[in-house]
Amino acid sequence: MNVVTEIALLREEITSWKKEEHSIGLVPTMGFLHEGHLSLVREARTRCDKLVTSIFVNPLQFGANEDLDRYPKTLQRDTQLLEREGVDLLFCPQPAAMYQKGFQTSVTLGEIASNLCGSSRPGHFEGVATVVCKLFNLISPDIAVFGQKDYQQLMIIQQLVEDLNFPVEIIGCPIVREPDGLAMSSRNKYLTDAERKEAVRLYKALIQARQMIEEQGICPSVQVKRSVQDMIEESPLCRVDYVAVVNAQTLSPVERAKQGDIIAVAVFLNKTRLIDNMLL
Ligand code: AMP
Numbered sequence: 001m002n003v004v005t006e007i008a009l010l011r012e013e014i015t016s017w018k019k020e021e022h023s024i025g026l027v028p029t030m031g032f033l034h035e036g037h038l039s040l041v042r043e044a045r046t047r048c049d050k051l052v053t054s055i056f057v058n059p060l061q062f063g064a065n066e067d068l069d070r071y072p073k074t075l076q077r078d079t080q081l082l083e084r085e086g087v088d089l090l091f092c093p094q095p096a097a098m099y100q101k102g103f104q105t106s107v108t109l110g111e112i113a114s115n116l117c118g119s120s121r122p123g124h125f126e127g128v129a130t131v132v133c134k135l136f137n138l139i140s141p142d143i144a145v146f147g148q149k150d151y152q153q154l155m156i157i158q159q160l161v162e163d164l165n166f167p168v169e170i171i172g173c174p175i176v177r178e179p180d181g182l183a184m185s186s187r188n189k190y191l192t193d194a195e196r197k198e199a200v201r202l203y204k205a206l207i208q209a210r211q212m213i214e215e216q217g218i219c220p221s222v223q224v225k226r227s228v229q230d231m232i233e234e235s236p237l238c239r240v241d242y243v244a245v246v247n248a249q250t251l252s253p254v255e256r257a258k259q260g261d262i263i264a265v266a267v268f269l270n271k272t273r274l275i276d277n278m279l280l
Contacts, residue, residue: 001083003090007098010091010138018140022049026141026168028132031055031092032072033081036147036176036184041085043173044145052139053082054091056098060106061127067271072189091139098134106130112159112251116152116264117275120241125156132157136166144168149175149183151262151277155251175276177203183276195269198235202265205231206278209263213280217258221245224257232267241266241273248279 004010017024025048027040033055044051055078062068075092082090107129109118118125136144146154154172161170176184181203182196191199205228212219212227225243232238243265245257254261257280264277 001079001087001090003079003092005091005093005097007093007138010089013089014139017050023142024048024139025051026135026139026144027051027053028135028144028146029053029055030057030071030186031078032074032186032189033078034176034184034186036149038081038085039176040145040147040173041082041087043171044143045086047143047145047171048141050088051086052089052091052141053087054093054135054139056091056093056095056131058098058127058131059095060099060130061124063121063123066121067187067190070190072186091135098131107133107160109156109160112156113152115253116242116244116246116251117266118152120266120273125153128153129156129160132160133164133166136168141168143171145171145173147175148172148277149185150275151264152251155249181207183274185274187272187274190272191269195237195272198237199267199269199274201232201235201238202267202274202276205229206263206265206276209257210278210280213257213259218256219258221254221257224263228263228265232265237269239268241268245280 025044027044029037057071106126109125113125158170180200182200209224209228212224224245228243229240232240245254245261245263247254248262259280261280262277263280266275
């Protein structure tokens with residue numbers, strides 16, 4: 001596996017692959033890889049000739065009081081894992097290489113980024129969209145794979161690709177979970193043992209919501225959201241940031257929850273913010 005930090009070297013490799021008419025796949029990540037990330041890599045591996053994974057903790061998508069400075073970095077271990085999965089190139093630039101002095105352009109997003117994490121983390125998705133556009137321009141992938149764990153991010157990127165005419169197919173992969181149901185996340189590492197025990201409430205509450213819809217068919221969203229919030233906040237360690245029932249495509253809130261909608265949650269355990277979602 002070729003490990004590249006410089007943009008010029010990345011471009012050289014991409015150009016030579018394109019000349020040989022190889023199809024290219026991309027899996028963007030922020031590193032500290034777990035089985036969730038590796039599931040995307042495995043999916044991408046089956047769909048392209050040459051596979052690029054990026055590891056870049058993108059400062060543009062972190063708010064002032066978020067965890068940019070303490071975000072875990074394990075590049076050596078990540079490199080070994082990606083090598084084992086048959087990745088061809090790991091792109092791991094320094095922030096200064098991605099955002100050169102004087103950088104001042106960014107992507108603006110509409111409605112789709114306005115609620116859920118978009119309202120809790122102002123500027124976050126603009127930062128994500130901007131870095132993803134840069135990666136698409138640098139790598140020209142034929143396919144790019146993202147996780148449904150970040151469901152709003154996946155929908156925003158699909159919209160962005162359509163709106164800005166990127167010739168790339170976006171593939172969404174299912175959420176990979178720990179044996180007890182907690183969605184795998186790099187941020188789970190921040191949890192104390194006591195918080196980790198309570199964190200499974202996110203999953204359990206979503207399952208309960210799904211059961212409500214299975215049993216009752218259509219159900220007022222307020223009722224579903226209330227049951228999720230109550231179950232999570234039964235623990236004094238958990239503080240709900242949001243619970244929402246939204247249309248799976250537009251992400252607009254729905255009055256009446258039904259099969260095919262998405263229920264999404266964000267929860268603080270002390271300073272650690274976890275997200276999860278489920279198709280009803
Ligand atoms: P991150 O490193 O957190 O930026 O995530 C990189 C990619 O991995 C994103 O497309 C995420 O949606 C995806 N991802 C993260 N956790 C999971 C998970 N538990 N299951 C599936 N995909 C995931």
